[in-house]
Amino acid sequence: MTTTTNDVIVIGGGHNGMIAACYLAKAGRSVTVVEALPTIGGMSATNTIFPEAPDHLINEGGLDVTLLRCSNIVKELALEKYGFGQIVPDPPYAYLNQDGSSLCIWRDPVKTADEIKYFSPKDAKAYIEFVNSISIMMDGVLRFMRTHPTRPNLIDLAIGGAKMLAHPSKLWGLTRYLSSSHAEFIEETFEHDMVRGPLASMVPFLPIEAESTGWALIYFAVIHGVGVSRIIGGSGGLTDALARCLAAHGGTVRTSAKVDQIIVDNNRVRGVELVGGERLYADTVISAANAKVTLLNMVPKGTLPHKEQIQANHIPIATGRASSFKIDIALREQVRMTRHQAWRKQHMGDDTDLRIPGHCSLPYENHIKSWNDCMAGRLPSPLHNFTIFPAHADPTQVPKGQDSVWYWCGVAPTQPTEPWATLKERATREAYQYMSQFYDDIEGIEIARRVMTPDDLAEHFNVPFGYVYHVDTTVSRFGPFRPSPAYADFTTPVEGLFLSGASMHPCAGIAGIPGQLAARVALRKTAGGK
Ligand SMILES: Cc1cc2nc3c(=O)[nH]c(=O)nc-3n(C[C@H](O)[C@H](O)[C@H](O)COP(=O)(O)OP(=O)(O)OC[C@H]3O[C@@H](n4cnc5c(N)ncnc54)[C@H](O)[C@@H]3O)c2cc1C
Structure with missing residues (x-):
């Protein structure tokens, strides 16, 4: 098998892995990012996924950007020079009622x-x-x-x-x-x-x-x-800019390169072994894949000391027994919201284009029931939902006059009593029926759709339950307790192995701060610092 040697290997080409890689390459390290999927971006990737709609850019995960805006990452890495741009839609959100009324959440309180x-x-x-x-x-x-x-x-x-x-x-x-x-x-x-x-x-x-x-x-x-932004060209515009930044600093990315094992010798990291047996050597490895998956599946068994092993075993993921159910749809025409637009004109006296903000619409009374249903393994009805038509803020994402739908349910059961393989169709029908109350005949103008259950998302992103926050977001898993005290400082008991990504401080989401902080720690440690 071929072998390659680098200073640093980063596992995972999501935005956090790419940010960590950029900081390390900028500091003069030779860096290779290895990404399991055929494209970079992970949960913030934008890809073309429909052969029937080859020019529709589909956002595979997150769309709304807030925490990245609170950091100095875009400035420090000069990402605008590498093509990064944002749009700040106002209003960013609207709550839609089934009777046609709506409430916009504007930037201005x-x-x-x-x-x-x-x-x-x-x-x-x-x-x-x-x-x-x-x-x-x-x-x-x-x-x-x-x-x-x-x-x-x-x-x-x-x-x-x-x-x-x-x-x-x-x-x-x-x-x-x-x-x-x-x-x-x-x-x-x-x-x-x-x-x-x-x-x-x-x-x-x-x-x-x-x-x-x-x-x-x-x-x-x-x-x-700070406002909510969306990235021009889709969320993948961020990792595309990061890839250009990385290349400019001499770093490389390998896609379709899934890490099978982290190579550890004498309690020191030596590199990674990919599925298929190829070995890449490095004295520093940063994993931006899910922390629990890294510690339990990639670090060789028996490596972690007792306390650290126990804490890794108990990193909580989706303990509320709810995760995501996602539908992406390509449309041949622009969506219409006749009833809701007419209501705003009549009652609010404005022409706000409701297709620009993200929509939620689940009535308050359903929320407690939805969480209880998930805990009991039932499919909630109606489903929690969040819908965005990304092309109305950024027309570059679809061919002129066409549209796409980003539908996300954040409260879907992780352990349903009926397996997702059969539940998928019922949940899809439920979602379309519910959407039809707000959007005129989406099915009639549909070109193609892709439905992802928590099981599908788990397999695709290699994150248990496809959990978008990687690790529970409870107060007890914040700061020095995220993902658990033994790992909160981005280091591990294996010398040279560091953790990054959404599992780590401060949080999940399109934030980039876990990537930035992990790179700082790795740089300090490899320069002989404590
Ligand atoms: C449907 C959905 C909607 C969301 N909505 C929002 C939103 O609107 N706003 C927001 O801020 N956040 C949102 N999120 C959450 C946000 O997208 C994620 O928390 C964030 O993108 C995680 O980034 P990351 O780089 O830490 O991890 P990831 O994006 O998960 O990247 C990890 C990468 O590691 C790779 N990998 C895993 N295992 C291996 C291996 N063995 N070898 C090599 N590579 C491996 C994966 O393929 C992946 O590319 C959403 C997520 C989803 C899925």
């Missing part, structure tokens, strides 16, 4: 509250108070998310803390919101379903009634604070 007034003046006031209160936390939280979780920049954190302490009267409210469940906070604070619905639908990270899940609502501070 005051504009959003003005729209809420139509449904409930009381909720409009509560919304502004809610956004003002969580926004106080934002600065401190973002500073923590950008820093090393176990060796934080204390001066930076102190500045964030001082900003929070400048509002002592609001701090009690913040602790309440962090300790309550997502459902409890919504019900206690808001009365109208048009407000409760989006607050539940847009952040379906954790079982809505579980303790300390109210934190998920900080996403609303992010929407209003």
